Amino acid sequence: MAMLLKTQALTIRFGGLVAIDNLDIHTRRGEVLGLIGPNGSGKTTFLNLITGIYPPTKGNILFQGENIVGIPPFQIVRKGIARTFQNNRLFSNLSVLDNVIIGMHHRQRSQWYHAIFNNRFARKELRDAAEQAMELLEYFSRELVEDRYKKAIELPQAHRRKLEICRALAADPQLLLLDEPAAGMDPEETLQLMDDIFKILERKPDIGIIIIEHDMLVIQKIADRVVVINYGQKIAEGSYTDICEIPEVLEAYLGETEC
Amino acid sequence: MELFIQQIINGLLLGCNYTLIAIGFSLFFGALNVVHFSHGDICILGSFILLILYGISQAAGLFNTLPALISIPIFVFTAVLLTGLFGVFFEKIVIKPFRLSPELMVLVATVALGIVIRETVRISYPQGSNPQIFPAIFPDGGFDISTLFIRYDSLIIFVSTVALISGVFLFVQKTRMGSAIRAISQDIEAAMMMGISVNITVSVTFFLGSALGAVAGILNGAYIGIIRFDMGLMGGIKGFSAAVVGGLGNIYGAILGGLVLGFVETFSSAFIPGGTAYKDVLAFLVVIFFLVFKPSGILGEKVFEKV
Amino acid sequence: MNMQKHHQTKAMAILFLVEIFILVGIILFLKTEGITGTILFIIGIGGCWYIFDRFENLQNYLTSLFQGERRFAIILGLILLISLPFFLRSNPYLIHLCMISGIYVMLATGLNYQLGSTNIVNLATAASYGVGAYTSALLSVHLGISFWLVIFAAGAVAAFMGFLLGLPTTKTKDYYLTLVTIAFGLIVYILLNNLSWTGGPNGIGDIPPPSILGFSFRDEIVLFGLRLPFQANYYYMVLSFVLIYTLISQRFSFSRTGLTWNAIREDEIAAKCSGIHVSRYKILSFCINCFLDGVTGAVYAHYVCFISPENFQFMLSVMVVTMVILGGMDNTFGVIFGAILLTLLPEKFRIFAEFRLLFFGIIIIATLVFRPQGLFPQKLRKYT
Numbered sequence: 001m002a003m004l005l006k007t008q009a010l011t012i013r014f015g016g017l018v019a020i021d022n023l024d025i026h027t028r029r030g031e032v033l034g035l036i037g038p039n040g041s042g043k044t045t046f047l048n049l050i051t052g053i054y055p056p057t058k059g060n061i062l063f064q065g066e067n068i069v070g071i072p073p074f075q076i077v078r079k080g081i082a083r084t085f086q087n088n089r090l091f092s093n094l095s096v097l098d099n100v101i102i103g104m105h106h107r108q109r110s111q112w113y114h115a116i117f118n119n120r121f122a123r124k125e126l127r128d129a130a131e132q133a134m135e136l137l138e139y140f141s142r143e144l145v146e147d148r149y150k151k152a153i154e155l156p157q158a159h160r161r162k163l164e165i166c167r168a169l170a171a172d173p174q175l176l177l178l179d180e181p182a183a184g185m186d187p188e189e190t191l192q193l194m195d196d197i198f199k200i201l202e203r204k205p206d207i208g209i210i211i212i213e214h215d216m217l218v219i220q221k222i223a224d225r226v227v228v229i230n231y232g233q234k235i236a237e238g239s240y241t242d243i244c245e246i247p248e249v250l251e252a253y254l255g256e257t258e259c
Numbered sequence: 260m261e262l263f264i265q266q267i268i269n270g271l272l273l274g275c276n277y278t279l280i281a282i283g284f285s286l287f288f289g290a291l292n293v294v295h296f297s298h299g300d301i302c303i304l305g306s307f308i309l310l311i312l313y314g315i316s317q318a319a320g321l322f323n324t325l326p327a328l329i330s331i332p333i334f335v336f337t338a339v340l341l342t343g344l345f346g347v348f349f350e351k352i353v354i355k356p357f358r359l360s361p362e363l364m365v366l367v368a369t370v371a372l373g374i375v376i377r378e379t380v381r382i383s384y385p386q387g388s389n390p391q392i393f394p395a396i397f398p399d400g401g402f403d404i405s406t407l408f409i410r411y412d413s414l415i416i417f418v419s420t421v422a423l424i425s426g427v428f429l430f431v432q433k434t435r436m437g438s439a440i441r442a443i444s445q446d447i448e449a450a451m452m453m454g455i456s457v458n459i460t461v462s463v464t465f466f467l468g469s470a471l472g473a474v475a476g477i478l479n480g481a482y483i484g485i486i487r488f489d490m491g492l493m494g495g496i497k498g499f500s501a502a503v504v505g506g507l508g509n510i511y512g513a514i515l516g517g518l519v520l521g522f523v524e525t526f527s528s529a530f531i532p533g534g535t536a537y538k539d540v541l542a543f544l545v546v547i548f549f550l551v552f553k554p555s556g557i558l559g560e561k562v563f564e565k566v
Numbered sequence: 567m568n569m570q571k572h573h574q575t576k577a578m579a580i581l582f583l584v585e586i587f588i589l590v591g592i593i594l595f596l597k598t599e600g601i602t603g604t605i606l607f608i609i610g611i612g613g614c615w616y617i618f619d620r621f622e623n624l625q626n627y628l629t630s631l632f633q634g635e636r637r638f639a640i641i642l643g644l645i646l647l648i649s650l651p652f653f654l655r656s657n658p659y660l661i662h663l664c665m666i667s668g669i670y671v672m673l674a675t676g677l678n679y680q681l682g683s684t685n686i687v688n689l690a691t692a693a694s695y696g697v698g699a700y701t702s703a704l705l706s707v708h709l710g711i712s713f714w715l716v717i718f719a720a721g722a723v724a725a726f727m728g729f730l731l732g733l734p735t736t737k738t739k740d741y742y743l744t745l746v747t748i749a750f751g752l753i754v755y756i757l758l759n760n761l762s763w764t765g766g767p768n769g770i771g772d773i774p775p776p777s778i779l780g781f782s783f784r785d786e787i788v789l790f791g792l793r794l795p796f797q798a799n800y801y802y803m804v805l806s807f808v809l810i811y812t813l814i815s816q817r818f819s820f821s822r823t824g825l826t827w828n829a830i831r832e833d834e835i836a837a838k839c840s841g842i843h844v845s846r847y848k849i850l851s852f853c854i855n856c857f858l859d860g861v862t863g864a865v866y867a868h869y870v871c872f873i874s875p876e877n878f879q880f881m882l883s884v885m886v887v888t889m890v891i892l893g894g895m896d897n898t899f900g901v902i903f904g905a906i907l908l909t910l911l912p913e914k915f916r917i918f919a920e921f922r923l924l925f926f927g928i929i930i931i932a933t934l935v936f937r938p939q940g941l942f943p944q945k946l947r948k949y950t
Contacts, residue, residue: 091836105829
């Protein structure tokens with residue numbers, strides 16, 4: 001099966017600090033790749049590299065065979081990669097529905113001159129987008145549908161996470177990047193989250209997912225494969241049970257009792 | 260050749276003026292990530308306060324009893340002190356309320372504050388719209404070095420600027436309060452957890468920046484001999500531009516930027532025909548060039564926003 | 567069926583009363599002389615605003631009435647606005663005031679795309695306004711081109727200026743951008759004052775008034791048997807422009823463009839990662855704002871028939887920013903309200919003219935501290 005994403009010798013330096021060091025990571029369609037490591041090991045930086053927010057110092061990022069290094073973030077979305085953020089970057093003062101509609105931006109066509117001169121087209125496209133957004137929300141969460149006209153900032157934390165995932169899915173990505181989606185969730189919300197991820201896979205079986213997580217329960221349940229990084233380097237790779245046996249992994253996670 | 264050297268001196272002096280203003284901008288930005296658009300008007304406020312003090316003492320006849328060598332420094336010191344306090348006051352009412360709000364608010368609020376200060380000065384000072392004669396606080400005349408004539412006031416301005424900048428540098432690097440300022444510019448929360456009082460540190464920063472600005476306003480007024488209520492707008496923009504060109508948040512940057520801007524302006528005014536009218540335009544174009552191609556300035560460090 | 571008719575009539579009656587109330591209010595406010603009268607009016611307006619703002623049910627009720635009988639409300643509103651000069655025909659100055667309010671409404675709705683929708687603080691409105699005014703004046707006076715063509719040229723030149731102004735946005739942060747716009751405004755002012763072909767400090771005079779089929783806008787007009795002063799011509803022209811600008815504003819609001827601008831406002835990085843080409847949309851906001859300002863400038867130039875750099879100073883940019891902030895960011899109705907209020911109030915408080923700019927500064931600070939969303943906050947988009 002062809003690679004969906006493949007990084008080659010990916011490196012980034014911030015001044016004297018090497019945040020990502022010669023990283024070779026790959027993932028396939030339909031696979032859920034777990035990315036774990038202690039805080040500050042470079043996991044979010046890795047996502048930022050893939051989504052084009054930081055340019056790498058060295059190395060390649062091949063997405064569906066094409067090197068996407070140097071492509072600006074908004075174009076990378078068009079290529080088919082979407083993400084969520086560790087610190088929840090929603091459009092706070094816009095409604096839930098608007099947040100999801102914006103996720104569809106790159107799939108829409110109307111321009112400023114349509115807004116002025118062909119208003120019918122502009123409005124119709126927006127209304128259609130609203131319908132699609134509703135459908136997406138309905139698939140994932142009754143509550144979000146009920147709250148669709150609430151401002152994003154008024155939602156409880158777990159719903160905000162869910163909304164961010166919906167916004168990312170609205171872009172119809174081939175690769176979905178989730179940055180610590182379970183952070184701050186209680187056990188019930190975490191179960192809900194895992195359910196949602198399975199729903200994503202059900203709805204679109206060949207989507208690739210890379211999930212950064214600290215909650216090992218989530219990784220254990222949903223990741224097909226796990227990559228462990230520390231100090232920007234890959235220190236282990238394999239199934240969850242495999243990597244648990246590796247001493248370096250346990251050392252890196254000193255203090256972690258579960259594995 | 261003489262003309263050339265004279266222009267270098269002029270550029271240097273103008274650079275000193277911009278540097279003193281730019282340091283304020285850099286301090287405020289460094290400490291709070293805030294661009295204080297009304298800083299220029301606070302500088303002019305300083306020179307007006309001196310004017311008022313002078314006027315009061317003249318009227319009260321105090322002026323004649325003390326020798327100039329004592330009275331002038333007292334006036335200057337008082338004006339600078341008062342301006343520093345005003346700076347702190349303004350921070351509390353116009354910047355502090357927006358510490359957690361979107362950047363837009365502080366931006367617009369400080370622009371508005373500048374307008375309020377400017378207009379208040381214009382309205383409350385008699386004949387405020389007109390240029391005011393600034394008291395001659397520098398001795399007249401000068402001395403010769405070979406073929407060059409150096410005025411006393413130029414010397415005083417240069418020496419005071421260097422002294423003040425060194426003082427600021429030592430303060431920020433060597434004193435406890437200085438390291439507190441550096442701490443909050445790196446990470447406010449961490450600084451708080453180390454027991455640093457953010458409010459006090461910020462107040463000190465604003466006091467320092469505003470006081471330096473007052474010195475800039477006073478030196479400028481004394482050199483040109485005239486001040487106007489609206490010099491603050493231009494001065495503020497130029498000072499901010501200088502800080503940006505050098506690298507916002509960086510004291511060395513403020514110095515470098517001040518000098519660059521001072522020289523560009525002086526030389527374009529002197530050596531480009533018809534340049535005087537357009538010297539401001541040229542200075543701004545330099546700034547815009549930097550903003551587009553090197554927004555972090557000559558010396559500034561690129562800050563990665565945490566995503 | 568009867569029930570529906572009854573509801574409809576009731577709705578129309580209420581809308582009729584509300585609109586008449588507003589019209590009468592405006593006429594009386596314009597005609598009021600003296601400080602006490604004006605202050606009473608301000609209290610009255612403030613009271614109405616407070617009631618409207620506090621009771622969300624009232625807001626929803628009125629909005630639903632408006633939506634339900636939209637055609638009626640709009641036609642009635644138009645009729646009332648057209649009738650306004652008739653009530654003021656004894657005092658041409660008041661018609662002039664209405665017209666100038668209209669000009670500021672045009673400027674404010676233009677700025678709203680940047681300040682309100684995208685949170686770009688553009689303090690160079692005076693520059694784009696002035697560039698439009700001067701372009702139109704130069705073309706009219708030196709080349710004799712008709713006003714109706716010149717407005718497009720004015721808009722285009724101003725839009726190009728906006729494009730140049732917007733280019734740095736691709737690389738710079740908010741505060742740098744604001745600095746650039748302030749500097750730009752000053753540069754334009756300096757250039758206008760010094761270049762020979764702009765007339766320097768003396769400006770450009772003898773700008774020909776617009777004309778339609780031989781009828782010059784400087785002539786008195788006779789409508790429905792009544793004689794109106796020439797200001798009425800300009801009032802109707804500005805009214806048409808205001809309607810167009812308002813329509814454009816509403817259309818942008820409910821479109822992918824307006825939504826994208828809001829996204830950029832809320833979180834630029836999230837916007838980028840949602841596929842939005844942020845710099846393109848920011849430059850777009852500059853071009854559109856400046857185009858509209860340019861057209862407005864042309865209208866103004868051909869009204870006053872004499873322009874000089876003094877008309878296009880920093881103070882004007884500040885005033886328009888205040889109107890948008892006070893009225894309500896990204897709320898077309900709020901911005902219109904803010905523009906009209908902040909044009910008429912200084913006129914009424916003419917003896918305090920000295921303090922005008924000071925008050926604008928204080929209003930900005932007070933609004934940001936106590937009511938940052940403005941008098942009329944942005945309404946959420948509804949898709950049902």
